[in-house]
Amino acid sequence: MRNAAGFNASQPQFLEAFVRMSADAVARTVGGTIRGARDVVVSGAEVDSRLIQTGNLFIALPGEHVDGHVFVPKTLEKAAAALIRSDVDLPPPPANRALVSVTDPLAAYHCLATEDCHRRSWQVATVTGSVGKTTTKDFLAHILKHHRITGASQGNRNSTLGLPAQILSQDENTEIFVAEAGMSQAGELDLLGSILHPDLLLYTRITPAHTEFFSSMDGVVEAKAELLAHLKSEGTLVINADDPRQAGFSQRTKARVLSYGASEADARLEALEDLGLEGTQGTLALPSGKASFHLPLPGLYQAENFLAAATAGEALGMRVQDIASLAETMIAAPHRGTILHLQDNITIIDDSYNASPDAVKRALELLAKCSGRRVAVLGEMYELGSAAAAAHRDIGRLVADHCDLLLTVGYDMSNKVLEGAVAAGLPRHRAYQAEDSAAAIATLEAVLETGDTILIKGSRGVGLDQVVSALCEGRG
Template sequence: MIALSLSEIAVAVDGELRLGGSVATGETLVSGLVHTDSRDVEPGDVFVAKPGEFTDGHLFASSAVENGAALLIVERPLDLSAPQIVVGDAVGALGALAAEVVARVRAHGRLRIVGVTGSNGKTTTKNLLRTVLERVGSTIAPRASFNNEVGAPLTMLELTDDTEFLVSEMGASGVGEIARLIRMARPDIGVVLKVGLAHAGEFGGIDATVEAKAEMVVDLLEMDVAVLNADDPLVAPMADRTQARVVWFGIGPSAVVRASDVRVTARGTSFVLHLSSGESRPVMFRVLGEHHVMNALATAAVSEVLGVPIDDIVAALESVELAERWRMQVMGGANGVTVINDAYNASPDSMTAALKTLAQIAGPGRRTVAVLGEMSELGELAGEEHDRIGLLAVRLNISQLVVVGPAARRMHISTINEGSWDGESLYVDTPDEALELLAESVKPGDTVLVKSSNSAGLRFLGDRLGELFS
């Protein structure tokens, strides 16, 4: 974080500064990182005591002080020696502090902010953008999936006076949440990747999802840029809702940043990248799955707007082997067995893309095994969407389907009701049962996909399978 005095922070968060028994004064400067987990605190850092669903950050404030916290932001005074700023809402104070830091860094005139949203692909695109932009300037981007009202401001607070690019991943589970993040850090470039059924149950339907994602671009100014997916019929109309210049990316002819000659293999996806300038280059993109090409195109579009030369864009894209842990992560290798662990998250769109990739990359005569768990947060659409994925597995001729967990069981039922399979779909209740089954049934040369929402916990099953066949 940029250096701010305790008094300046108190004003920014509209809180009451209490110095307690410390030797600090209102003019004491703080420039450490900001945390909501006391275990991450190091000397000079700030700890925000955030009440949580299962616990209360105030219970861990003493640990933060022991670790060297220079300041506590709390909702009630604590009997501790460190300086404290007492606020009415710790999460709100976190956002207010982030907005203050962003405004001060922006005042230097160098900072460019890129906001990224979409139902799928945010984290991959964020990581790709970081890889490209780090080649040309000091870049801050979120760790893991820091994209909500807590994670996004924590990333913003990593800014320093030298930062040139901030990539802000902005997720939401309801209308108004992206708008709230944008008030902290209005993007110069707003990216909308895709609108799908991820979190549709929380949003209240696809129309509400569209409204929420459109918040990324509706308040952009004329000098800003909206980077939109030309191939998504729910994203394309957002062009009529923004004052910003629109840059289209996609596979179709209406995109100005596009890919041609797309070819999917087990080593990745090759394509020819075309920029709006007319320049083009071949790319060997090693992140597995044709669907990730769209994330690469969005990255290229943003990078071109920011003046990154095409050769640097291509070199950065080709340097990335893994988008993020548990996202199309290739593991295994023993006896020719390939394990693809893509169980960090799942929606109908990403599940479809992963199954299509599995079917595309298996070599001739090689078996494909799909180990699938629940797609969460689909609300009333959950039943029919799980049915649809089960039928898709049949139609893609996946050799063996293993469905894990009661919430995903309809996938298994829909496949056996199709009537064309005899024992090619199996159901187990737990990941442990799935591991036992797969340890005995996976054959040399098989390609195994593990895919589910985070809550189903299959990402750890994927890790165990990767170790088993390594």
């Protein structure tokens, strides 16, 4: 039986390892037709024309603004081949290049990732949740690379578009692949689960995020739970014991279940000390034993991310002593809680990559413990739907108790933060509003003082990373 992509869905054949697969083998795998050099070898795949590397297979897909087929001729200067829709008329490929035509390039792309993932002898560890996914994924990969040949999805390429390219670009010798799986709508994690079939599935906290696309939090939880059906029965499920939304997950799998967090959990942090911007320290207690650790990343939420990764790491063969010793070497990914020290004793907590209500609350709790004047630069939180106004006002009320000066960035929803803060007692003359990052930079340059500690956090689309860059350039 052939599906919409034109490939055999009942008996897919992965004829060669993808990292050295001929264009002809790609065409036969997905049931496509080929023009050009049949024997040209592809290595890795990419959907973003800007990220094409020499030898890649470019997947031409319709984009938000431009159809990817427009970029095929240019990408073939570096790419070995392109996967295109069969009804698109393109000129013949250059010498030693190929075009593979299918009815549905997206479905064919997912087929390639599925078959590549399944043919390998590696183990797959999948990380999902609402907050801390990328950091926990990075922590786990860092732990495992000292034990086995480890690959991991890069950055936040965790979607049905980005993650398959990460799978197809892994080294052939990879023994374990750590994948971050994200979603905005129902069905997306079901698709990723069918591609990955994880040996280990780790959940960070599930909190209000992407609620614009769901009628209730129950819908968000069910969408996150879609991965459970794809976890191997002989695998391991790692859940957060402090998150009541995960309470029923253990009944939905035949896999071994490990919990982390609370005092009754399988994995815990004992005698935990919060050292402010110096991080946390305490005792890592895992099922196999205990060991002291120091994590140099600030925030109790980072300690929780470390505990989650440590629980998974031990389940995948690491010793508790080795995991604890690696805590000291953990670093934050760019714009995800990085501490920056500038001139005039100014400190930035750069958490500008993204934001959700729970993540902002945790960041404000960290800011409240800092010395000097505490400045919160908060951008809007996107994809909250009908809950957006109330969520932004709630953050404003927290601001009044946790900081000394507020700068909101954005339009309608940022005003809700300001309104909530002033209503909760923050003096109006210490609350500022800027429409965009450029205006925010100008405001900060006018109001910053020696010794300030600045939290910068907002949804990615607000562009607060530009504020961080400008401050570093001007005061670094």
